[in-house]
Amino acid sequence: MTKNKISIIGVPMDLGQSRRGVDMGPSALRYAGAIEKLEELKYQIYDLGDIPIIRPDKPNTDHDSKLKNLKQVVEANQKLSEMVDQEVTKGHFPLIFGGDHSIAIGSLAGISKHYDNLGVIWYDAHGDLNSSETSPSGNIHGMPLAVSLGIGDDKLTAIGDYVPKVKPENIVIIGARSLDLGERELIRNKGIQVYTMHEIDRLGMPAVMEEAIGYLQNRTDGVHLSLDLDGLDPSEAPGVGTPVIGGITYRESHLAMEMLEESSMLTSAEFVEVNPILDEKNKTATVAVGLMGSLFGEKLK
Numbered sequence: 001m002t003k004n005k006i007s008i009i010g011v012p013m014d015l016g017q018s019r020r021g022v023d024m025g026p027s028a029l030r031y032a033g034a035i036e037k038l039e040e041l042k043y044q045i046y047d048l049g050d051i052p053i054i055r056p057d058k059p060n061t062d063h064d065s066k067l068k069n070l071k072q073v074v075e076a077n078q079k080l081s082e083m084v085d086q087e088v089t090k091g092h093f094p095l096i097f098g099g100d101h102s103i104a105i106g107s108l109a110g111i112s113k114h115y116d117n118l119g120v121i122w123y124d125a126h127g128d129l130n131s132s133e134t135s136p137s138g139n140i141h142g143m144p145l146a147v148s149l150g151i152g153d154d155k156l157t158a159i160g161d162y163v164p165k166v167k168p169e170n171i172v173i174i175g176a177r178s179l180d181l182g183e184r185e186l187i188r189n190k191g192i193q194v195y196t197m198h199e200i201d202r203l204g205m206p207a208v209m210e211e212a213i214g215y216l217q218n219r220t221d222g223v224h225l226s227l228d229l230d231g232l233d234p235s236e237a238p239g240v241g242t243p244v245i246g247g248i249t250y251r252e253s254h255l256a257m258e259m260l261e262e263s264s265m266l267t268s269a270e271f272v273e274v275n276p277i278l279d280e281k282n283k284t285a286t287v288a289v290g291l292m293g294s295l296f297g298e299k300l301k
């Protein structure tokens with residue numbers, strides 16, 4: 001990692017989807033020793049705590065767009081984008097703890113204004129490329145990557161006051177195995193680079209990461225890692241709200257993190273979708289903290 005100051009921001013958000021528990025993700029990650037691990041690796045940690053999320057009395061749906069809890073998701077992401085922006089301005093590495101994946105809207109809004117060509121690695125079973133028209137669920141956690149491309153509800157795309165946040169050719173999706181029809185169409189039309197489980201099985205993780213890193217190195221001036229724990233196989237990361245079998249293994253994920261750290265290209269990261277209520281003895285947060293170790297330079301010898 002090029003920076004030695006890390007700013008941690010927790011986002012206890014579960015309003016981008018319908019299962020309770022993912023709002024406890026930041027606590028679970030802290031409980032699993034995230035801060036201690038990074039301190040061991042000699043980083044200076046600035047823990048900004050968790051941002052307040054206003055929970056409505058009952059889940060609400062926007063009448064025109066069927067999006068769930070739109071108002072609260074917009075407010076939280078606006079706040080997150082401002083905080084992230086400040087930390088990047090200070091020269092710190094922003095590390096965001098989710099929360100459901102809708103928080104990537106705020107992370108990317110805060111980070112990307114500092115780069116001409118921000119690269120994004122989307123490590124996930126899903127594409128999160130839906131809009132209100134294509135979403136099967138109305139869950140905003142299935143939309144953040146589309147929103148960052150400028151596609152979706154104006155209230156979401158306008159966060160941070162500029163559109164779009166990322167260019168399709170600067171995105172690499174890794175681990176996809178559940179893509180809705182509209183998402184596939186968008187991937188095809190925009191030429192987004194996707195390594196599905198098919199490519200990971202066929203080429204192997206080392207070749208996939210080498211290719212992905214080479215691809216981004218040539219075209220970006222910073223790279224954000226958005227790691228959804230459901231990218232991993234649910235046998236190894238069971239504490240997630242939308243598990244999909246046939247995922248990336250723990251070992252492959254460690255290797256991916258190590259290769260990213262060797263590339264020194266990463267400028268920000270987030271770990272999302274940890275749901276301790278659905279978990280087994282905090283296994284998923286523990287896996288996430290292990291991966292953070294590799295991402296930030298922990299070595300076996």
Ligand SMILES: NC(=[NH2+])NCCC[C@H](N)C(=O)O
Binds near residue numbers: 100138139141142
């Ligand atoms: N971040 C996630 N876990 N996203 C899951 C999205 C699932 C589905 N594609 C949807 O739009 O509802």
Ligand SMILES: [Mn+2]
Binds near residue numbers: 125228230231242
């Ligand atoms: Mn996912």
Ligand SMILES: [Mn+2]
Binds near residue numbers: 141
């Ligand atoms: Mn996701």
